[in-house]
Amino acid sequence: MTNHPLKVIVAVKRVIDYNVKVRVKADRSDVDLSNTKMSMNPFCEIAVEEAVRLKEAGLVGEIVVVSIGPKSCQEQIRSALALGADRGLQVECDTPVSPLDVANILHKIQQEENADIFLLGKQSIDADNNQTGQMLAALLDFPQATCASRVKIEHNKAIVTREVDGGLLTVEMSLPAVITTDLRLNEPRFAALPKIMQAKRKPLAVKTLADLAIELTTDIELISVDSPTQRQAGVILSSVDELMSTLRNDPNVQMPKHDKEA
Amino acid sequence: MKTLIIAEHNQHDLKADTLVTLGAAQQLGQPIDVFIAGHDIGQLGQDAASVGGIDQVLTWDHEALAMSFSETLAPVIANLRSQYSHILLASSSFGKDLAPRIAALCGVNAVSDVIDIISANQYKRPIYAGNAIATVQNNAACQVLTIRTSAFSAPSHEPAASPAHIQALSIELPDMSVRFVEQTLSESSRPELNSADIIVSGGRAVGSEANFSLIYDFADKLGAAVGASRAAVDAGYIGNDLQVGQTGKVVAPSVYIAIGISGAIQHLAGMKDSKVIVAINNDPEAPIFSVADYGLVADLFEAVPAMTAHL
Ligand SMILES: Cc1cc2nc3c(=O)[nH]c(=O)nc-3n(C[C@H](O)[C@H](O)[C@H](O)COP(=O)(O)OP(=O)(O)OC[C@H]3O[C@@H](n4cnc5c(N)ncnc54)[C@H](O)[C@@H]3O)c2cc1C
Numbered sequence: 072m073t074n075h076p077l078k079v080i081v082a083v084k085r086v087i088d089y090n091v092k093v094r095v096k097a098d099r100s101d102v103d104l105s106n107t108k109m110s111m112n113p114f115c116e117i118a119v120e121e122a123v124r125l126k127e128a129g130l131v132g133e134i135v136v137v138s139i140g141p142k143s144c145q146e147q148i149r150s151a152l153a154l155g156a157d158r159g160l161q162v163e164c165d166t167p168v169s170p171l172d173v174a175n176i177l178h179k180i181q182q183e184e185n186a187d188i189f190l191l192g193k194q195s196i197d198a199d200n201n202q203t204g205q206m207l208a209a210l211l212d213f214p215q216a217t218c219a220s221r222v223k224i225e226h227n228k229a230i231v232t233r234e235v236d237g238g239l240l241t242v243e244m245s246l247p248a249v250i251t252t253d254l255r256l257n258e259p260r261f262a263a264l265p266k267i268m269q270a271k272r273k274p275l276a277v278k279t280l281a282d283l284a285i286e287l288t289t290d291i292e293l294i295s296v297d298s299p300t301q302r303q304a305g306v307i308l309s310s311v312d313e314l315m316s317t318l319r320n321d322p323n324v325q326m327p328k329h330d331k332e333a
Numbered sequence: 334m335k336t337l338i339i340a341e342h343n344q345h346d347l348k349a350d351t352l353v354t355l356g357a358a359q360q361l362g363q364p365i366d367v368f369i370a371g372h373d374i375g376q377l378g379q380d381a382a383s384v385g386g387i388d389q390v391l392t393w394d395h396e397a398l399a400m401s402f403s404e405t406l407a408p409v410i411a412n413l414r415s416q417y418s419h420i421l422l423a424s425s426s427f428g429k430d431l432a433p434r435i436a437a438l439c440g441v442n443a444v445s446d447v448i449d450i451i452s453a454n455q456y457k458r459p460i461y462a463g464n465a466i467a468t469v470q471n472n473a474a475c476q477v478l479t480i481r482t483s484a485f486s487a488p489s490h491e492p493a494a495s496p497a498h499i500q501a502l503s504i505e506l507p508d509m510s511v512r513f514v515e516q517t518l519s520e521s522s523r524p525e526l527n528s529a530d531i532i533v534s535g536g537r538a539v540g541s542e543a544n545f546s547l548i549y550d551f552a553d554k555l556g557a558a559v560g561a562s563r564a565a566v567d568a569g570y571i572g573n574d575l576q577v578g579q580t581g582k583v584v585a586p587s588v589y590i591a592i593g594i595s596g597a598i599q600h601l602a603g604m605k606d607s608k609v610i611v612a613i614n615n616d617p618e619a620p621i622f623s624v625a626d627y628g629l630v631a632d633l634f635e636a637v638p639a640m641t642a643h644l
């Protein structure tokens with residue numbers, strides 16, 4: 072192969088663990104994350120795993136993992152290093168960042184790193200934005216493949232199968248490109264203890280927003296956060312017969328006509 | 334100012350999602366234009382012009398747009414921004430792929446999954462898989478929004494008295510960095526998940542692709558759409574396009590029947606706004622029962638055929 076080994080940047084976000092149910096603060100200002108278990112966003116874990124697999128297949132030379140957030144997000148960078156990323160970069164920021172902020176920051180980082188592939192999660196499970204990868208691709212004028220369930224790299228191209236509303240759509244993009252991961256792309260491995268120890272010695276740089284000359288956006292203001300209306304548990308019925316006749320008698324339910332009675 | 338809706342279509346008909354987005358856009362109370370890109374869309378443009386409630390239809394017709402990619406559409410739409418205060422798309426896979434790309438080119442954030450339009454710049458949207466609802470204010474000069482269609486409805490049909498003006502855009506096509514390779518669309522004669530009145534969903538407990546015929550038979554008797562949990566999709570029992578949940582489709586039918594689904598928060602995120610929820614599960618402790626209006630603690634392999642026989 073004459074191709075140079077590719078460089079991949081994976082962006083990982085520290086979020087509430089997906090198993091934890093959130094509570095809204097009494098003053099409705101936000102959700103309460105104090106004493107909450109935090110983890111790597113599940114879609115970012117899938118992105119890290121995919122990068123590591125591409126490296127294991129000899130297609131990728133270096134994996135750089137980036138996280139934007141307070142010092143605590145170094146924990147997620149270390150997890151990614153333990154899974155096989157080569158070096159980490161934390162962009163220090165103690166206030167919440169918007170998708171455009173993250174895209175602006177990654178755009179700046181790209182000017183130094185010159186990566187061939189950006190791997191991001193399709194969505195962060197806290198803010199549920201599903202925006203950052205597309206925004207980054209726009210700023211870089213790169214092609215994008217969102218919601219990837221299969222990625223193949225060959226001849227400086229990425230062939231990506233995307234999960235779309237009607238089924239699956241496969242596209243071919245020239246590199247450099249942005250790919251965002253969907254759930255079925257792979258199943259992330261668990262880091263083995265020796266790898267976790269090794270990861271402590273891998274390089275992890277820290278930059279500030281000032282280093283990158285980034286100013287955060289202010290266009291979206293959070294006004295309040297509320298709990299959704301809770302559903303009440305209904306009734307447990309004792310048999311199929313009872314369930315079917317209850318459904319037939321519920322004015323909200325339009326059951327098809329009863330053939331046997333018609 | 335005006336609102337611009339980016340239409341989604343199959344080259345012949347506008348998708349239902351686009352009409353629902355029109356319904357949402359009407360709440361902004363200003364003139365609405367619709368942008369349609371595609372190939373051979375003359376008739377489609379005329380159909381859109383006669384829908385009612387639309388001021389102007391912008392068409393971009395080009396052979397290469399038979400399959401249109403966000404990379405091609407976003408710069409063209411972003412260039413129109415000075416004329417519009419709001420650009421709306423449905424939160425479909427098309428809309429989610431395109432809206433942020435437009436927004437970034439306009440230098441603004443987008444608001445995803447709007448479920449309530451409070452005013453011309455305040456919206457509600459679910460966060461944390463719907464376990465919290467955020468109210469946000471968007472101060473951008475051009476606001477890009479995606480509309481969660483399960484929370485709005487299409488305008489009650491009143492065709493336009495006179496058709497809207499159609500403006501054909503002539504724009505040079507840039508080099509395309511993305512190439513279409515193939516598409517596998519699920520063919521089904523059943524109602525679509527997004528618009529179905531009744532949905533029957535199967536979970537991991539259904540056990541196999543073949544066993545899903547139990548779910549199909551029941552759904553067909555009911556005239557229902559079929560959905561599934563992530564576990565059922567991951568196991569290969571059914572296609573990915575039928576996954577309901579935080580990261581799948583969000584639905585709000587009159588009746589949602591969950592069969593052999595435990596009710597993880599990520600699944601509930603996609604169906605808990607259904608009017609009536611029915612759950613069939615052999616575990617009386619399954620979390621799905623805490624949101625179900627009607628529950629039946631039973632083995633699905635006995636209960637589902639018995640229910641089908643009832644119809
Ligand atoms: C980031 C992320 C995103 C996710 N997004 C989604 C999503 O969009 N949609 C989604 O659905 N999930 C999603 N999940 C997965 C979710 O957390 C659950 O794992 C999944 O919903 C479980 O599917 P299930 O209920 O079919 O399976 P299980 O949880 O295994 O439940 C099976 C149920 O069947 C019952 N059962 C077993 N045998 C029988 C029988 N014979 N008769 C009747 N009942 C029986 C059991 O009691 C059990 O309650 C996501 C997870 C993550 C981490």
Ligand SMILES: Nc1ncnc2c1ncn2[C@@H]1O[C@H](COP(=O)(O)O)[C@@H](O)[C@H]1O
Binds near residue numbers: 112192
């Ligand atoms: N603070 C962050 N640091 C690093 N990556 C992020 C951050 N926020 C978002 N991302 C990336 O963007 C993806 C999509 O996030 P979102 O657009 O917020 O749903 C995530 O899965 C990450 O890959």
